[in-house]
Amino acid sequence: MSLILKNVRKVFTSYGTETVAVDDFDQEIRRGQLVTLLGPSGCGKTTTLRIIAGFEVPTNGRVLLDGKDVTNLPPNRRNISMVFQSYALFPHLTVEENISFGLKLKRLDRSTMKKKIREMTDLVGLKGLEKRRPDQLSGGQQQRVALARSLVMEPSVLLFDEPLSNLDAKLRESMRLEIRRIQQEVNITSVYVTHDQVEAMSISDIIVVMNDGKVMQIGSPFDIYARPQNSFVADFIGRVNFIDGEVESINGDSVTVSSSSLGKKFVGRKGGELSPGDGVRIVLRPESLSDREEDKINVLSGKVLKYVFLGSNVEYEIELPDGKILNAVTFNPIERKFPVVGKETDLYFSKESAWVINN
Numbered sequence: 001m002s003l004i005l006k007n008v009r010k011v012f013t014s015y016g017t018e019t020v021a022v023d024d025f026d027q028e029i030r031r032g033q034l035v036t037l038l039g040p041s042g043c044g045k046t047t048t049l050r051i052i053a054g055f056e057v058p059t060n061g062r063v064l065l066d067g068k069d070v071t072n073l074p075p076n077r078r079n080i081s082m083v084f085q086s087y088a089l090f091p092h093l094t095v096e097e098n099i100s101f102g103l104k105l106k107r108l109d110r111s112t113m114k115k116k117i118r119e120m121t122d123l124v125g126l127k128g129l130e131k132r133r134p135d136q137l138s139g140g141q142q143q144r145v146a147l148a149r150s151l152v153m154e155p156s157v158l159l160f161d162e163p164l165s166n167l168d169a170k171l172r173e174s175m176r177l178e179i180r181r182i183q184q185e186v187n188i189t190s191v192y193v194t195h196d197q198v199e200a201m202s203i204s205d206i207i208v209v210m211n212d213g214k215v216m217q218i219g220s221p222f223d224i225y226a227r228p229q230n231s232f233v234a235d236f237i238g239r240v241n242f243i244d245g246e247v248e249s250i251n252g253d254s255v256t257v258s259s260s261s262l263g264k265k266f267v268g269r270k271g272g273e274l275s276p277g278d279g280v281r282i283v284l285r286p287e288s289l290s291d292r293e294e295d296k297i298n299v300l301s302g303k304v305l306k307y308v309f310l311g312s313n314v315e316y317e318i319e320l321p322d323g324k325i326l327n328a329v330t331f332n333p334i335e336r337k338f339p340v341v342g343k344e345t346d347l348y349f350s351k352e353s354a355w356v357i358n359n
């Protein structure tokens, strides 16, 4: 089922102060897509999710489920399920009783109910644990029960509110792959809230980056990482270096940027509407910098401040002539000559990896 948020805005008023929690959120989520709302604390992710679920009514705008306006429908009439960070399982019920709890209201016959429970325990990987209570399960298993309990109701849309926050780092990694597998297998339209950018990158079809209630960018994980539309997105997703300068000339998708503080020119890719004379920044990921020139057309020189050998890669910090610190990561260090701390070194980058945006 498709989900559309049309110019959704939510303003909270408490003690005479207005907070714009969500500002003009406008996006269609197509059937079977997993869309992640990503952003720092307080950016409006949970409020957006609660508006979709029906726990909040937007101040302006509409929510459409398969074309039907559900903006003012209560949660129980939307056929939407939510998976919470806290699992919200019934502690005194077994796995299968937890899963079938909502089904009881549907008055299904015994064999249909049994079949559905078996399908769910198979799907989420809980076979053999049907008779256990939540306190006899690990955190990851409890979250699987919560997921099964949501899916068994065959909702049109599944919402996830930071579902992995209570799990340790290793389990989070495996569970996010599991959630993605299950979501794709069932082909259910999903909205997922997280503040963890790696989690968002690894499970999403589309990421919505939010800040201060505003949508900063909507795009695929690749676009959000490699083609950020503004400094906030570039900085929030992964590590980044910024080189500030001015547009000297534009030729197709190539932009020549001159940096007066470095006394150099660089060629990058046009990342927005730019004109000669515009103040811009080059977005440069640490791994785009290389100690080998090959056919890369840009070069930066600076003093090596730090050099950390990490086996598969090497991280360094370089001080540029304008005093700014550049972070670089190079791979396959065994084949390389090692830079010397305190000495000057050159690092190269391609036009493709230099994404030029408005400053």
Ligand SMILES: Nc1ncnc2c1ncn2[C@@H]1O[C@H](COP(=O)(O)OP(=O)(O)OP(=O)(O)O)[C@@H](O)[C@H]1O
Pocket (backbone or CB within 6 Å): 012, 013, 014, 019, 020, 021, 039, 040, 041, 042, 043, 044, 045, 046, 047, 048, 195
């Ligand atoms: N009921 C409320 N009354 C007043 N302000 C609220 C209410 N709920 C949320 N807010 C405010 O709206 C803004 C967005 O909150 P929201 O909970 O949606 O953010 P979030 O991105 O989910 O944050 P977190 O990651 O910390 O959960 C915040 O400034 C918050 O203080």
